[in-house]
Amino acid sequence: MEKKENTAFAPASCLIVLFLALFSWLFIGPLVAYYAMAAMDSLPHPMQEASSYIGLHIPYITLFLALLFGTRYIMNSSLSELVSDNPGGIRWKYAIKCGFLYLAVMAAAQLCMAADTAWAGLPLDEWASFLLPVIIMTPLQALSEEILFRALPARLAYGRSLPNTPLKAIPLTAAGAFIFMLPHLGNSEVQAASSAIIPALYYFLWGALAMLLSIATDGFEAPIAMHIANNLFIALIVNYSSSSMPTKALFLTSGTTTAFTLVEATVVFILIYALSLRAGTVKPAFRLERRG
Numbered sequence: 001m002e003k004k005e006n007t008a009f010a011p012a013s014c015l016i017v018l019f020l021a022l023f024s025w026l027f028i029g030p031l032v033a034y035y036a037m038a039a040m041d042s043l044p045h046p047m048q049e050a051s052s053y054i055g056l057h058i059p060y061i062t063l064f065l066a067l068l069f070g071t072r073y074i075m076n077s078s079l080s081e082l083v084s085d086n087p088g089g090i091r092w093k094y095a096i097k098c099g100f101l102y103l104a105v106m107a108a109a110q111l112c113m114a115a116d117t118a119w120a121g122l123p124l125d126e127w128a129s130f131l132l133p134v135i136i137m138t139p140l141q142a143l144s145e146e147i148l149f150r151a152l153p154a155r156l157a158y159g160r161s162l163p164n165t166p167l168k169a170i171p172l173t174a175a176g177a178f179i180f181m182l183p184h185l186g187n188s189e190v191q192a193a194s195s196a197i198i199p200a201l202y203y204f205l206w207g208a209l210a211m212l213l214s215i216a217t218d219g220f221e222a223p224i225a226m227h228i229a230n231n232l233f234i235a236l237i238v239n240y241s242s243s244s245m246p247t248k249a250l251f252l253t254s255g256t257t258t259a260f261t262l263v264e265a266t267v268v269f270i271l272i273y274a275l276s277l278r279a280g281t282v283k284p285a286f287r288l289e290r291r292g
Contacts, residue, residue, distance in 0.1 A: 008077040014156035017070030021148055024066035029059025050133050052246045053235075057137040063144045067152075082151050084219035085160065091221050094279050098272050099225035105268040106233050110253075113260070117238060117253045130248050134235045142227035149180050150211055151220045162215045165285045169215045173208050180207025192242035202261055209269040216286035217276050226272065 033055045040051035071077050080089045110117060154162060154172060163169040181203040184190070190199040210223035231245070239249035276282045 008075050008081065009155040009159040010075075011156055013075045014152060017067065017074050018148075018152055018156065020070050020074075021063055021066045021152070025059050025063035025144075025148070029062035032062060033058035050130050053130060054133050054137065056246065057133075057141050060137070060141040060144045063148065064140050067144060067147050079147070082147060082155060083224065084221055085162065086219055091219065091279075091281065094276075094281055095221040095225040097275060097279070098222040099229040101271060101275055102226040102229040102268055103233055105264070105271060106230065107237075109260075109264045110238050110251075113253065117251050120239075120248070120250055120252050122248050122250065127248050127250065131236070134232065134247060138231045138235055139228045142231050143224055146210075146220055146224045146227055149183065149207070150176055150214060150223060153179055154211070154214065154220075162218060164283060169212060172215060173212045176211025176214075177204045177208035180204075180210070187244045189240075189242050189244060198258060198262070202265060205262060205265055209265070213269060213273065213276070216273070216283055217281040218283060219281070222272055222276065222281075226268070 036058055037051055037055040040054065068079060071079055071082050084090045153175065157172060163172060181200060184203045185196070185200060190196050193199050213222050214220045234243065235245050235247040235249065237249055238251040238253055239245065239247055240253045277287065
């Protein structure tokens with residue numbers, strides 16, 4: 001056991017898994033997706049319309065498999081240990097609460113912008129054709145992104161012991177913001193915006209706050225649950241014209257990233273932090289306590 005504690009997240013092992021993951025995501029995945037989408041051309045309508053969503057997410061399947069293989073056979077560890085420092089493993093109950101709270105805030109924020117939202121008028125069978133692929137692939141995509149952009153870099157830098165004070169967390173928080181923002185700058189939402197500054201700030205803010213929350217709670221369960229909730233909401237409930245996820249959601253909106261979006265992101269992280277305090281997952285140094 002002692003050997004495993006010392007070597008599971010050694011920098012060399014983390015780097016090998018990181019390169020394996022990137023190769024699987026950027027090269028193997030697109031190649032598999034190309035042939036898979038060609039094979040799906042013969043599918044009947046409306047199943048064929050789901051093929052673009054499936055093809056878009058195939059690289060994330062190869063990414064997930066690479067992460068699974070790498071943590072097990074290169075790190076001699078597991079995804080559970082990569083995601084959480086909790087001795088009992090992944091804190092599922094806590095993660096589920098974070099996910100549902102995030103969904104509630106997204107729904108409330110959408111109600112505030114109801115004038116910009118319209119019923120898509122989809123036939124039930126057309127919406128249902130996307131349901132199974134979305135439910136299966138969207139959580140896998142969000143989980144893989146969180147591990148690649150957040151958990152793996154954090155383990156590479158700090159191993160099993162994440163920073164234990166806010167001051168020590170600053171470098172990793174800043175790095176996490178840039179690591180999350182940069183790959184998302186190519187998203188169609190950013191390209192469609194009149195100014196790329198606000199969408200870029202949104203991804204930067206999300207990346208920074210998610211990394212800080214992960215450090216404060218000694219695990220990545222909350223950002224993973226929030227990311228999954230965010231993408232499921234967009235894919236199934238309210239999508240927008242410039243979305244990177246080609247699905248048939250129930251409602252459509254313009255999807256313009258505004259200052260309100262930045263406020264929404266800040267508020268939801270504050271609420272998740274408050275929930276984490278109540279759940280007892282926040283480390284003592286990261287608790288905002290009243291001084292007498």
